[in-house]
Amino acid sequence: SSWYGGPSGEFLRATDNRLGFSYGAAANNTINFPFKNNLIGSLSYVTGSHNVKVGFENSWARETAVRNTNGNLYRNYGDDPNPFGVSLPWLTSDLPQAGANVADGLAPGLIGDPETVSVLNDPNLTRTDVNYDLGIYAQDAWTIDRLTINYGVRLDMADSSIPALYKPAGRFGTAIDFGDTSIFPNPVDFPAWGPDFSPRFSLAYDAFGNGRTALKFGLNRYINAYGLSFTNRYQPAYRDQENRLWNDITLGADGLLPSGCTRMNPSACADPYGTNGDNIPQDWEIGALARSGFGIRETDRPGPNYSRGYQDLLTIGIQQEVRPGLSVSAEWRRRWYRNVENRDNTLRSYSDFSDPINVVAPLPYVGTIPVYNIDPAVRSLVEEIDRNYEGGGGFKNQYTGFELSFQGRLAGGGSIFGGWSTDTPGTSWFSGGGLINACPLRLEVEDNPNQLRFCNAFDYPTPFRHEFKVAGNYPLPWYDLMVAGTIIANAGGYSGSNNPETMSFTRTSNTYRAPWWNSDNCTGTCVLGEGIITNANGGVVSPTVGTSTSSTTLTLLPGNSVKFPPYWIQMDASIAKTIDLGGRIRWEVRMEGFNLTNAGFERSSRGSRG
Template sequence: TDYRDATNKTLRYRFAMSYVTGAHAFKTGIVNSWAMADYNQFAIQPIRYRLNRGIPNQVIMRVRPYHDLWTLDAEPGIYAQDRWTVDRLTLNVGLRYDYKRSHFPEQTIGDPGNPYGASSFVPVPFVIPKTDQLRWHDITPKMAAAYDLFGDGKTAVKVSLNKYLDGTQVDGIGNPVAGNLVLETTRSWNDTNQNFKPECDLLAPLANGECGPMANPNFGKVSGGAGQWDPRLLRGWGVRGYNWEFSTSVQRQLVPRVSADVGYFRRWYGNLTTTDDRALTPADFDTFSIPAPSDPRLPNGGGYTVGGLRDLKPGSFGRPSDNRITFANEFGRYIRHWNGVDVSVNARVREGVLLQGGLSTGRTSTDNCDLVEQLPELAAATPLGYCHIDTKFLTQVKFLGSYTVPRIDVQVSGSMQSVPGPEVQANFVASTALAAQSLGRPLSGGAPNVTVNIVQPGSMYGERFRATRTATGSSRRGFWLDAR
């Protein structure tokens, strides 16, 4: 288990002014913040072991502890927005400019003065100098309109289009620690004497004793190939991750005190990133398949073939990485969309009585087939057929009602909901002998097995979760009774 001793400091300020007339409601303002983060990442044990049915087969080695420092120098945002009403039409428009500047202070890896000790996998400490990080400029628009369709105040048609910036934790983007130091690697382990101790020199990158070679021989060393960031991701206009959201809906008063709302929503993402190991090409991989076991819990009872798996050729295993993090569209199309529909009904049938209910359904679509064709190292143990995913429509149904008893001011309420169960994965541990039937050789690096999800993501879900709740109480009288 990893632990983090963290110190965070943040300073924010904001200023805004408004101007309201009969037809306009205008507002403008500025916000800004400064922050720093001091992380000490450590673990009780920097080594992990993987076992299959109680038999050791892999050692996971990690550089722990290590110190990570980050400073947000400035994050100003300047915005202007206006609500304009013209007859039956109401328009909301806004524009915002965001700037973000940050850096990483000088930091020492393998510092013997670290309160959690020096890392046993960094025998010689080294200093990473101060590194500039982000220089982001972004302009984001927001637009919405509502129209009283018949002029009677009973039917409203609404539409909106908004852009949102990625809320990624920016202390990880362009991090020189991750970019200069290989923090983790694996090696196979054949516990020949069954004493559950890897009897080998873990610092030696080549196979020795009970251990196979390191998957990355630069582990614990300064290596530019650990994860170099494309400078285009760190500086410029409009390079930050974002998503657009479009929505349209119709709200209608059915009868007095009862209304219905039907809406459609679509969200799509841009400036997606990927990692390209420039030390590898598709020619460095062999393709193979495995048979799924027969099991009534699997689609059609199992027994099908799971293909499109890839394994590094033995001659390419252990080659030092040369990772470059860049825009995914450099390698073709990469899409991530979400489409959904909401239906709801609200009723205030009489004073003190409120009824609400509805459903929300939607699905996610992703396609990274171009990427995994050119960069098979991204998902070597993931079937190629999983590169295009359309999940099932996941539907939530919720109802609630409440009644406030007059005179005594006591509220009685109840609710019920039905939501989808968790996504089901079927991770099958395929032995090297099973893989060799199609691969024509054992798995590279002496790996005894490979774990494969033999169910397409987004296709199977657990039993729906259903819940009811009742409550009685009064805030004025200071009591509540809740039952679930």
């Protein structure tokens, strides 16, 4: 049955390399049922010199998600023209997606050749629970003359679980009872984290005793946030997908194209069901399952003694009142990331890789790049354990930043604030910002020696990133209108540099590069299924040279070889009016404009060489 496909497959999702975009149905239909409760309490005691506060925060949550996809698959099309002449009727020649077809003199909407389908294990039902996420704290602000000392401590504890669920059968997945211990004898054992100890300490000193100049210092610890996303890492009923053969042609009993049948010449292929070329993937056209365990996550799990990471933050600053209603501040920050997480494939080590092959770096780079190839027998072995880095070896992960800011009140009731900030940008090794020496971590897990290249970002100079911002609001004297605006000079992030170096070899074959004559385009003397060539079917077909390629991504520059795009200025503005409707009801009417200058920058680029 192909009820899910619609006319010519338009009810199914498609990714088309020839046209360069995706179309059809939505990628998936997901319905989330979130639930969260918070319980918060505190008690304060205030005297002339002390301000003591104790309290707690606790939350527990649950999220259930139901996911499904029409047909339980996505279609994937290649670069060649569709051999069956299938076109998108709404894609006209003036659209950029039609460029390849227009250049080849073909119908503008001619889609690519069917290559694979990405099959999904839908329908999918998951649930994750946070049983508790509890924090207990005590703090005091102690004032001694011109010095205020803030000190305290916080204890954090958390636990989560995944209840056993029943997953219904789908088109490509069987029904699964995740509570069946004969199938899943070792459910995930989540760590009950804590109590984790976080000290807090800061100082504020009135330098001249007039309340206008404050010197500040702080050294505080913060436990990494915890929630449902952590638990979902180990969800056994996760959404899975796999690419399988699909040429829109009926396959043989072995799940392959029958002998003498090729996707380049579909007229030579048997069509017992009359579905070849209908642009809908039927079950008899889809290749066999390529791997076991489809739709079941069996290996990912937290290791023993796995604990929460945390960050230590050092701040040094000064705040100065310039005049009543206007102050400026400066602050330097250093953040250290501690107890970092490390995912280790325990079934892989450096001994599973070959001796390095030295690949000549492409111009303008010089020298060679060592590339290590993994033993094919080990490539598919996966048993990943999450644990904390055990330390040593010079591991370091830190962030440095500085901020100069101001804030003030304007005559007439308006306000303005802004400033300048500079910091070390995140590198390709770590998305949280700052620099990392990941070499000790890479050596500890021994998963891939290719990752040792440029693994210490501290060995290479890294420029600081600078950003500027000014924002404010002001009440107009007419009709109680309020205007607001923001101007940001954005460094635009950074772009690291690596290079996908493609190694190719050639083979000689007699091939047609599509399209083929079919009942729609054959209007004269032609042979259905034969290729359309320059001299029609009576011409001489010369051997053509095709290429088969394999590729690996080689890192040509350190991950912190930061290249900043030109600054781009973004300006936002709004105007609003609040209307009092009486009682406690107010109505706010607001008009907003974002990026009014339509500024932007090039975030990525692609290039090739031959």
